[in-house]
Amino acid sequence: MSFHEVRFPTDLSFGSVGGPERRTDIVTLTSGYEERNTPWAHSRRRYDAGLGLRSLDDLAELIAFFEARQAQLYGFRWKDWADFKSCAPSAVPASSDQVIGTGDGARVGFQLSKTYASGGASYVRPVNKPTAGSVLVEVDGIPLTEGTGFSVDIATGIVTLQSVPGVGQEVRAGFVFDVPVRFDTDRIHVSAGSFNAGQVPDVPVVEVRV
Structure with missing residues (x-):
């Protein structure tokens, strides 16, 4: 797997939203009882890197990091401020x-x-x-x-x-x-005007298995 041993800027990840997710398959029987199973042995974490941006300089730093990783191509380190x-x-x-x-x-x-x-x-x-x-x-x-x-x-x-x-x-x-992650998008879509008006880009980040 292609992975860069570099951490996403911590000043940008602070304030982001995210956490663990799991996959559960639920089958409801005719009796009303349920059978619950999971194909995942481990949880997977997701974050939104866009919510930590506070200025156009932050946005420029995000874009530079995004380009250096070539979007989803290379994984990187992420600091989960709630669990590190x-x-x-x-x-x-x-x-x-x-x-x-x-x-x-x-x-x-x-x-x-x-x-x-x-x-x-x-x-x-x-x-x-x-x-x-x-x-x-x-x-x-x-x-x-x-x-x-x-x-x-x-x-x-x-x-x-x-x-x-x-x-x-x-x-x-x-x-x-840190959490090993990658960007979960190939595009960052934002304008300077909308950013200054308080509209931050949606930049999903997802944990990868290493």
Whole structure:
């Protein structure tokens, strides 16, 4: 997949609207009961990049970014201001935030992930685009140092430990991350006059699988 490891300007994404979506197939039986299933293992996020624009300079910056990505051709990073940390938005990431695996005596590679839990149910979301320098890791409660204790691929979210964790030892991580997305349109349609009058362009952005 064609992807540029560059983040959409955060001053433009702030104020945008968006969030997760899921696909649910619902069949209503003759008895009135329902059968519900989903073909998606993971949710997909959508945003509107146009709502964060506040000036014609912002619009010019958006167009430059759009052209450099060649519209829908290349994916890019997006900061979801409502959900971009391994912890609560108001907290500071810590190495104990998320369980990303358990040692089996052989494995050293672990995918970053974030668990969403509520009412006894939970969903584990793979995190593929951590931000450079933000990843903290601990094994069995002992923090590791990046470079000597572990390395992380910021293009995939894979953490590689320098030493094999013991059987049953929890591997945890804290991090800041982006969402891999692309533009969901091949056109930006706006005029300077309408923009100054408060009419912002509709610029849909959709998450991509990486």
